[in-house]
Amino acid sequence: MTELNTLWLTETIRLREEHAGPLEDLEANRLARSVGGDLPSRIQRRALWLAERDGLVTALKHWLQGARLALIVMAVLAVISGAGLAFAAMGDGLHPVNVFWALGSLLGLNLILLLSWALGLAFAGEHGASLGRLWLWLSEKLARDAKAAQLAPALLLLLQRQKLNRWAIGVLVNGLWLLAMISALVILLTLMATRRYGFVWETTILSADTFIAVTQALGALPALLGFSVPTEQMIRASGDAALSIESARQAWAAWLVGVLLVYGILPRLLLALFCLWRWKSGQTALRLDLNLPGYAQLRERLMPTSERLGISDAAPEQLHRVESGVSEQQSDGALLVAIELDDDRPWPPQLPKNVSNAGILDSRESRHKLLEQLTRFPPARLAIACDPRRSPDRGSLALIAELARSASATRVWLLQAPPGEALDAERLGDWHVALQQLELPFADCAPMNWLETGHD
Structure with a gap:
């Protein structure tokens, strides 16, 4: 361009x-x-x-x-x-x-x-x-x-x-x-x-x-x-x-x-x-006029004097196709992260030695901190664990898409329901449809072998 x-x-x-x-x-x-x-x-x-x-x-x-x-x-x-x-x-x-x-x-x-x-x-x-x-x-x-x-x-x-x-x-x-x-x-x-x-x-x-x-x-x-x-x-x-x-x-x-x-x-x-x-x-003399209000107000956001935490923006009106901007040469390692899990679910599961645990994203601060970390050190493989008992709302799907863009390869792990409880078939179908629109692979079993070796 x-x-x-x-x-x-x-x-x-x-x-x-x-x-x-x-x-x-x-x-x-x-x-x-x-x-x-x-x-x-x-x-x-x-x-x-x-x-x-x-x-x-x-x-x-x-x-x-x-x-x-x-x-x-x-x-x-x-x-x-x-x-x-x-x-x-x-x-x-x-x-x-x-x-x-x-x-x-x-x-x-x-x-x-x-x-x-x-x-x-x-x-x-x-x-x-x-x-x-x-x-x-x-x-x-x-x-x-x-x-x-x-x-x-x-x-x-x-x-x-x-x-x-x-x-x-x-x-x-x-x-x-x-x-x-x-x-x-x-x-x-x-x-x-x-x-x-x-x-x-x-x-x-x-x-x-x-x-x-x-x-x-x-x-x-x-x-x-x-x-x-x-x-x-x-x-x-x-x-x-x-x-x-x-x-x-x-x-x-x-x-x-x-x-x-x-x-x-x-x-x-x-x-x-x-x-x-x-x-x-x-x-050759064309330049941005940084004195315009639209550009002046971006200074603190793009060149902050101090680091700010938190996500204050509303969820986007529509989800966009996930296209990772990270190559294999730029990335390294494997990472498992979970999104908004209930306290009754034990976490994390037993992980191989070369797979890191990013914890549970349940607050704006934790999301922002992880996204900043992934921007600097993108993983080669990223597994995102989600609870399909929750509805696939716009905010969760937007976060999944944003996380996926920060890794070379991404898979979504739809967790099984706790013993004695069944998943809602319609809600599970909504998850399948949403993830298919994002073109992200998903499964209901733990992708540990893929995280460890890169192969199924």
């Missing part, structure tokens, strides 16, 4: 907590503290864990796929628009082409919007945002993920702090116009290669000298690149009728192509590259 995507997800989590309240983050905070580092890195580690748990990482992938599709759609529209400009400028080939009408069709709207974008960039920095909003809207629609709706506002806020949004919009706007101008040039060359065009200029109120001066001025820069410019005699003669001389046709065609290249394509290309350079260099 890129640095930008990490910051993006972190900002998304902050906005989500700002609008909907704090998330259940006890395990995320503990893992962030165990990784270490400075406060920004811990905040990002916490946010990545929460984003993965709540499906935002998947939503980001869907959003990026939608963004690419939206960009393809807009690029296709730009190509079609550029081709339309060329066809409008050259006509059907049955009538002479008015050179300045053709020039206005090819460059008029482009130059007006280019000047408008440059002025907006200089004074406000937000011009062209409508095209950016269209792209964001299309990206969200094509992503087809309800959670992706939280991503666009977070991205905008993140970029606005370094004013990177103007350069991102600049790349988009100038890139699409560059594509349109290239499309227009290709169609223009194709039409000139397959049809015979005559060129004229027409006016009612302007003199021939004005057209001569404008034509030669516009052709000065293209002439430096090797494009020919019509002579004064050709320009004057073209005011009466389209010249049938082949050299005149070629001179006007080369002049029109040169002007389109120099005043239409090159400015957009240079601006797109400039905006891309500013965008790339600006990304």
